[in-house]
Each structure stands twice: as structure tokens, then as C-alpha cells.
Amino acid sequence: MTITYKSREEVPLKEKWNLEDLYINLQKWEEDLKMIELLANELKTFDGAIHNGIQLYQFLTTQEKLSYKFNHLFAYAMLKVDEDTRDTTSQSLLERARALSVKISSATSFFLPFLLSLDEHTLKKYIAEEKGLTYFEKDLFESFRYKKHVLSKEQEALMSQFGEALSAPANTYAMINNADIKFGEVTNESGEKVELTRGMYSKLIEDENRDKRKEAYKAYYKPYLQMKNSIASTLAAAIKNNVTTSKIRNYPSALEKGLFADNVPKEVYENLIMATKKHIAPLHQYSEFRKEKLGLDELRQYDMNVPLVSGVKQVIPYDKAYDIMLRALAPLGEDYVNTLKDFKKARYFDVRETPGKRSGAYNLGVYGVHPFILLNHQDDLDSLFTLVHECGHGVHSQLSSQYQPQITARYSIFVAEVASTVNEVLLINYLLDNEENEKVQRHLLNHFIDKFRGTFFTQVMFAEFEKLTHERAEQGEPLNVEVFNTIYETLLREYYGDTIVADEEMKYGWARIPHFYRPFYVYKYATGFASAIQIATNLLKGNEETLYNYLEFLKSGSSDYPLELLKKTGVDLTSPEPIKNSLAKFKELVEEFSSL
Known part of the structure; x- marks a missing residue:
């Protein structure tokens, strides 16, 4: 516990x-x-x-x-x-x-x-x-x-x-979302009503008891519905600020302004969305399979995170999670693993959830010092993945700082998600390879499919939400609660299919996403994931050239444009291949899991 x-x-x-x-x-x-x-x-x-x-x-x-x-x-x-x-x-x-x-x-x-x-x-x-x-x-x-x-x-x-x-809209939302927000109440194990925390929510939304999931879901969304107009106002202001700044600076669109620093053509962004929607069928099939496996008449949003393999919920204390990570990342070489051992000894981490602490997780690399990694560790499988993910960023920061001068040490966010996701792919492969219990193997496969869904498909959906809302602002059309709700709900249906029955809370998902205050950021999770699938696949084959090129990539900081740095690892995102390969991998995973 x-x-x-x-x-x-x-x-x-x-x-x-x-x-x-x-x-x-x-x-x-x-x-x-x-x-x-x-x-x-x-x-x-x-x-x-x-x-x-x-x-x-x-x-x-x-x-x-x-x-x-x-x-x-x-x-x-x-x-x-x-x-x-x-x-x-x-x-x-x-x-x-x-x-x-x-x-x-x-x-x-x-x-x-x-x-x-x-x-x-x-x-x-x-x-x-x-x-x-x-x-x-x-x-x-x-x-x-x-x-x-x-x-x-x-x-x-x-x-x-x-x-x-x-920057006021983003700062205001951060204060609402981290300092002021009070979630509704849920029933604890003793039958008492207690205020929900984010850490509790991440556990309860996966609970096998559907009533507990529903209670947590309703309590979690309660403040977002209560503050819907205030949050819609901050988001609309952030979007309009970005659109106005883009016009003042003579960019063709806010999207192109968002891509300019990385020298990424808008076609990369648009092709990501188009290719994903073209090959969305396996995600719809997975929703249908989830409904069938859970034995439900109606599949609701709060049914989307519960593991489909019951009775194998793993408790993974922080120290054990760290040891698993070190073994899982062995394909990256002894130096990489030793670097992570040093991270823990030197206290680069802030591990536990405490009242008032910022939610989520991140890595902050500080040139001339070292990375600082914030966690809210919950001793579960998700937290193990989060640890591995943030350590990918951490080592990337460390190596870029060691091998680059200050002027090129800070890497682009575009390539950042590659380093974190390669680690996640190596972790799931390690866990599957070293697990003899078939039920646990199915659980891990299910977990990776859901991780894939969250890191790839959901982020592409978010990317399209950003594109559509910015385009509305550029056309002088209003942005408010109703507009955000309509766009968000429509996208949910397109991406996840009609199997999910909509409830009042579902269309307010936009209100809880802090990344929307960093315009055109989230698509990089998806491109990073696609790149990582390709790199990790080659690393697991023991390809020495891939390992050398990948470690050089981690040392490169911003010494070249992101797409060029990735090409040196063998990934070309100007072609549709990495995206198509990832979508084919997802289809393969869903088919394998369904057959089990």
C-alpha cells in the first residue's frame, strides 16, 4: 500500500x-x-x-x-x-x-x-x-x-x-489547477468521506469496483465543472494571445509559429493527424473489446483505465521500481545505468505526493548543476513507467550538458519525448520477457496498450483540438465553454468510437489539460513515441550502430534541428513510415491481446 x-x-x-x-x-x-x-x-x-x-x-x-x-x-x-x-x-x-x-x-x-x-x-x-x-x-x-x-x-x-x-492566463490556470482546486469527496476503505487527491484518483480510476471508479470520476471532475467558465476564459485568452502574437510577428498561422523554432514543416503535424485518423480502426476495436471484456451494457469514460486482467495489481515500492528500471535499461549500456545510479545517490528526485505539491511529474535540467526530477510516486506500475520516462529526460539533460557548451546544451522539446519513450518501450519489453506468469503477462500487455493509447492517440487528439481552437480564433469566431465542449466531444467520438457513452463530465476533458497553455506542444509526445518505437526495436535487436548513434543523439543537445538529429538515429519523420509503423504496432498489440 x-x-x-x-x-x-x-x-x-x-x-x-x-x-x-x-x-x-x-x-x-x-x-x-x-x-x-x-x-x-x-x-x-x-x-x-x-x-x-x-x-x-x-x-x-x-x-x-x-x-x-x-x-x-x-x-x-x-x-x-x-x-x-x-x-x-x-x-x-x-x-x-x-x-x-x-x-x-x-x-x-x-x-x-x-x-x-x-x-x-x-x-x-x-x-x-x-x-x-x-x-x-x-x-x-x-x-x-x-x-x-x-x-x-x-x-x-x-x-x-x-x-x-x-503569460497571465497560463499562470492563472496553474494556480487554479494546483493551489486552489478542491476535488469532491470519495469513500475511503473505512467508509468515511475524504477529499479526493490526484494521487488517489490515479489509483481509484483503475479500481475493479465500478462504483468506486464512478465516484472518483465524478469527484475529480466536480471542480472543473464548477469553474468551467473561469477555465474556459483562461484557455480562450491563452489561445487568443498566441494567435495575436503570431499575427503581429507575421507568421501565416499560430501553428506555423509553434513549429518554426524546430524548423518542422506544418505537413509533419497535419500528416500525423491524418495518418492516425486513417488507421484509427484498431482503437475503436479496442474500445469494443474493453466493453465486452468488462461485461458492460454501456462503456463509460471511467471504464477506460481499469485493467482488463483482474487480480494482478502490482505494488512496486519506489526502491524496487528503481532497481527494475536499472535492469530494464541495460540495453543502453553500463555508462547509462551508472549515471542513473548516481542520480539516486545524489538526491536528484522529489519522490512523494504531499499536500500542495505540484501534480504530475517532470524533469528540469539546469546547466552547470544537474537535472531535478519531480515525481508523485504511488508505488504502482504507472509510477514505475513515470519514473523510467522522467529518467529518460534526466539522462538526456545530463549528457547534453556534459557534451555541449551552454549555447547548444538545451535540447528541443521535440526530441525530448524520444529519450523518455525509448526507456518506456525498453521497460515493457523487459517486464514481458521476465514474467513467467501468463496472467501477469496479459496484464502488462494490456498496460502497454493503454500507455500507447494515452501517449500516442490521446496526444494526437489533443493536437487536433489545439489546431481547431486556434483556427477558430484566427477566423474571429468565439471561444467559450460550449465551443470547447463541442470540439472536444466530437474528437472523442472520432478517436475512440461510438462505443463510449457520453456523460456530462466527458466533454469537459479540455479543462484539465495544462499542456494546452503551451501551444502545439503535445503532438511531440506522439512523434516522440513513433520515433522511440523504431529506435527501441533496433536497440533490442542488439544493433551496436543504433546504440552508438542513439547515445550520440542524447549528447547532441540542440546542435542541429530536431528532424536532422533524429535522422542520425535512423528515424525520418518527414516520411510517413515511423507513424505507420507505430500504428501497425498498435494493431498488432490489440490483436495479440484480443486473441489471449
């Missing part, structure tokens, strides 16, 4: 991350804040004063020094807030860090318009004058790609002032 902690103080030290690796005390944080403010003021003095390579180099090195310090400062504030989102002291640190971010943006807003006012010949002359600029050369010329999307110096200065206001 999972241990429930009533406060953060109860959690053992070894299961809490060590933020002293960032700042030994608050005084050091305050000292860095003052230093960053001085550096920001110094950067301002370069406005109109860059006339040669030496001055350009001085500006860029000062900016990189500031960036290094600010990333540490912001990471500390964010991690402190996420430990307990109710803590006003931590909130204050984060607010000050955000305000400082706006000040930095304002101080440097002149630079991109200045850079793009130069011709290529002048920039090359500056680089010839100051050899140190070769470090920045690729980045400088990459900026020219943005030329038609950068405004005048005065307009950029004005836009930088709106940074905090434009």
Missing part, C-alpha cells in the same frame, strides 16, 4: 531533492538576483553601442553569463513553489524571478532588431575581427531565419513589456 504523507516534513530526506545544489541558502539567491539586475543594466548600455566585433562579443558573453545565473535563480524559485504551491514565500520568489525576466527581456529587446539590420557581410567582418565570436556564429546566423518575424527596435521593446501579461 502506498504511504500517504500529511506533510513534506514526514517524507524521508533520501526521497526529497537537494536544492542546496542550486543555492546553499536564500542569501545566495538574493545575491544572484542583485548581480543579474546589474548585468541586465549593463546589457542596456550596448543599445546603439555595438559597432565592431569586440563590442558584439562583449554583449554576447555578458548575456550568456546573465542567462547562466538567471536559469539557476528561476529554477530554484520554481522548484520551491512546486514543493508546496500554497507557500507564499516561495510564490514571492517566483514572482520576483518572473519580474526580473521581463526586465531582462526589456534590456535585450534591442538586440535582435539590431542583429537583423546587419547584412551578412558585416556580420562576417565582425566575426573575423573577434575570434571569440566563432562560438556564437551558428546562433547568430540562425537568427536571420527569424528576420521577417522580428519587429522594429521600438516595437520589440514594447512587446517585451507585455511578457508578464501574456
